[in-house]
Amino acid sequence: MDYIKKRAEKFVSHYIEHQVDEHEKVINEAQSELYNINSPLDKITFLRVILEANDKEYRKHILVCTNKDECQVNYEHESIHYYLAKELDDLGIRINEDQFTREEQIAAEAKLDQVLQELEKIKMGQQIIYDDLSAELQELKDFYILGKKKWYQLFLGKTTEMVISGVISETVSKELISAMGDIGRKLLL
Numbered sequence: 001m002d003y004i005k006k007r008a009e010k011f012v013s014h015y016i017e018h019q020v021d022e023h024e025k026v027i028n029e030a031q032s033e034l035y036n037i038n039s040p041l042d043k044i045t046f047l048r049v050i051l052e053a054n055d056k057e058y059r060k061h062i063l064v065c066t067n068k069d070e071c072q073v074n075y076e077h078e079s080i081h082y083y084l085a086k087e088l089d090d091l092g093i094r095i096n097e098d099q100f101t102r103e104e105q106i107a108a109e110a111k112l113d114q115v116l117q118e119l120e121k122i123k124m125g126q127q128i129i130y131d132d133l134s135a136e137l138q139e140l141k142d143f144y145i146l147g148k149k150k151w152y153q154l155f156l157g158k159t160t161e162m163v164i165s166g167v168i169s170e171t172v173s174k175e176l177i178s179a180m181g182d183i184g185r186k187l188l189l
Contacts, residue, residue, distance in 0.1 A: 004037065004042045015029060023080050034046065044091055050084060054080050058081070093147070112140060159173045
């Protein structure tokens with residue numbers, strides 16, 4: 001697990017997983033953390049982890065909430081979601097455009113895992129190539145927040161970059177794209 005995810009999970013543990021009392025404090029602390037992160041992709045990862053945890057806690061609370069219309073806890077979670085989604089929007093990520101459903105995330109991860117299993121079979125003598133490709137494909141699992149179209153473009157970009165740099169052959173790239181074909185075809189239509 002990378003540093004930014006750990007940092008975000010620590011933030012979630014401290015501010016989100018327990019009763020959220022003041023959305024302003026959570027938002028200010030998140031913005032403070034973001035200020036110290038230079039990479040836009042790291043900022044996206046940080047925000048994604050927090051937003052997913054906030055939404056999870058919100059859904060759990062809704063199940064037991066007795067006053068949904070005037071509940072302060074609901075208001076706090078909704079406020080956190082709004083402001084952190086705005087931070088993502090400032091980074092060029094609009095989370096309600098074409099987001100992956102949980103089922104689509106599971107399907108995409110299954111496809112990526114399937115590709116990795118196929119590559120595992122042929123990795124003998126090609127360990128460096130396999131390790132590079134494996135790392136690139138694992139990294140894609142962190143970027144569902146980009147939305148389907150941008151995620152697939154990132155996938156295609158990574159694949160093309162690996163072909164150009166000689167990490168994988170054009171044949172392997174065609175197999176990768178073919179394996180992810182259902183997702184890509186839906187997006188290109």
